[in-house]
Amino acid sequence: MFVLVVGGGKVGYYLTKELIENGHEVVLMEKDRARADQIADEIGSVVISHDGCEGKYLAEAGANRADIVAAVTGDDEDNLVICQMARHHFDVKRTIARVNNPKNEALFKHLGVDEIISPTRMILGSIEQDIPVHELLHLAQLGEGQLELIEAHLQAGSPAVGRAPSDLDIPDGCSLFAVIRGGVAMPLRPETVMREGDKVIAIGKTECETLLHGQLIGSAETADAR
Amino acid sequence: MKTVIVGCGRVGATLAELFDRDGHEVIVLDVETRAFDRLPSTFGGTAVRGDGTDEDTLRRAGAEDADVFLALTEGDNRNVMSAQVAAEALGAQQVIAKLNDPLRASAYADLGLATLCRTTLMTDAVAEYLGMPVTGTPGVHAPSGTHHGGTHQDSDGAASTGGSPDGPAAGTASGGPATSGEAAAGTVAREG
Numbered sequence: 046m047f048v049l050v051v052g053g054g055k056v057g058y059y060l061t062k063e064l065i066e067n068g069h070e071v072v073l074m075e076k077d078r079a080r081a082d083q084i085a086d087e088i089g090s091v092v093i094s095h096d097g098c099e100g101k102y103l104a105e106a107g108a109n110r111a112d113i114v115a116a117v118t119g120d121d122e123d124n125l126v127i128c129q130m131a132r133h134h135f136d137v138k139r140t141i142a143r144v145n146n147p148k149n150e151a152l153f154k155h156l157g158v159d160e161i162i163s164p165t166r167m168i169l170g171s172i173e174q175d176i177p178v179h180e181l182l183h184l185a186q187l188g189e190g191q192l193e194l195i196e197a198h199l200q201a202g203s204p205a206v207g208r209a210p211s212d213l214d215i216p217d218g219c220s221l222f223a224v225i226r227g228g229v230a231m232p233l234r235p236e237t238v239m240r241e242g243d244k245v246i247a248i249g250k251t252e253c254e255t256l257l258h259g260q261l262i263g264s265a266e267t268a269d270a271r
Numbered sequence: 272m273k274t275v276i277v278g279c280g281r282v283g284a285t286l287a288e289l290f291d292r293d294g295h296e297v298i299v300l301d302v303e304t305r306a307f308d309r310l311p312s313t314f315g316g317t318a319v320r321g322d323g324t325d326e327d328t329l330r331r332a333g334a335e336d337a338d339v340f341l342a343l344t345e346g347d348n349r350n351v352m353s354a355q356v357a358a359e360a361l362g363a364q365q366v367i368a369k370l371n372d373p374l375r376a377s378a379y380a381d382l383g384l385a386t387l388c389r390t391t392l393m394t395d396a397v398a399e400y401l402g403m404p405v406t407g408t409p410g411v412h413a414p415s416g417t418h419h420g421g422t423h424q425d426s427d428g429a430a431s432t433g434g435s436p437d438g439p440a441a442g443t444a445s446g447g448p449a450t451s452g453e454a455a456a457g458t459v460a461r462e463g
Binding site: 122125 | 325326327378381382
């Protein structure tokens with residue numbers, strides 16, 4: 046497989062190295078002469094020290110016979126143009142772009158880039174998975190907006206863990222009526238003991254939300270103390 | 272007529288002044304506030320500091336549904352991206368991107384963007400003055416293909432479009448790929 050990599054930053058450098066180790070034919074384009082020389086010193090003469098956005102140099106690098114073009118520079122607009130030129134001018138079958146601004150993902154897809162890799166999005170996703178959920182999840186509004194269907198994910202330290210609804214001080218006009226445990230929904234009876242990891246489904250008046258939050262999630266202070 | 276100009280350099284500022292004086296609504300964007308010093312004190316349009324390749328920035332600047340959108344920054348790729356955001360996401364009617372690389376200029380004309388190639392423009396001007404052969408390439412490459420989500424409708428798209436910039440505009444082109452051949456040169460199919 047012949048892969049043309051554009052952009053000799055950290056990503057392009059390690060990508061080129063790995064591809065060579067895996068037995069692929071690779072050409073790396075890096076417009077900064079000093080950086081290009083530095084990489085060439087280490088991994089050999091696969092580096093072309095020219096701007097991979099420029100049609101003339103893409104042609105010289107053999108873009109017309111590349112199986113894949115991977116645009117991994119730090120600039121989204123450069124990566125877009127490299128992929129579009131590869132696809133439409135050099136008939137490259139598969140183009141891959143690194144996208145730094147997650148908001149550009151949809152545009153790039155729409156404009157015909159085959160694959161989009163967004164490091165920002167990946168890290169963001171990873172961080173958001175680890176953030177403990179301290180909030181009540183609003184599932185739906187009922188009864189002309191006066192009632193709210195709410196889900197509370199019980200974490201360790203929640204005042205509700207180890208207790209049954211009858212032990213809690215549930216505000217008037219609220220009902221805890223179901224629990225999702227291990228992906229299975231079951232009715233939440235007054236005597237059902239709630240466990241860590243349970244998702245408790247409640248229905249109640251909108252103004253009771255703060256009280257429910259205190260009972261099921263805990264106050265902000267107890268959450269921070271964990 | 273609503274005109275959006277990205278890049279307030281000499282060309283951008285001069286055109287902004289021209290359109291403004293002619294009574295058109297003008298919005299100029301540049302990443303540097305200092306660039307707006309090039310605008311005359313009489314300039315009655317809007318000058319917004321911001322990145323013209325960023326859809327949100329362009330929307331906030333009021334660049335939606337422009338009749339004319341000109342991408343005139345120093346960077347070819349920035350211009351190409353900005354122009355495509357305008358054409359695909361912001362419903363601009365006529366879009367011109369300035370490019371220095373002749374190959375990119377013709378490639379993007381094939382892709383349905385009007386492109387202005389400074390290199391060809393200047394080399395031809397010099398050659399003509401000195402009585403040498405000129406390339407004869409027009410300063411602005413009219414779009415020869417259709418810009419439709421990057422899918423290049425090769426032969427039929429190129430064949431059916433001439434050079435008239437006054438073809439049927441938006442409203443006809445929301446039906447998907449089947450209508451892409453109808454989009455006239457200078458107008459761009461807008462997707463919902």
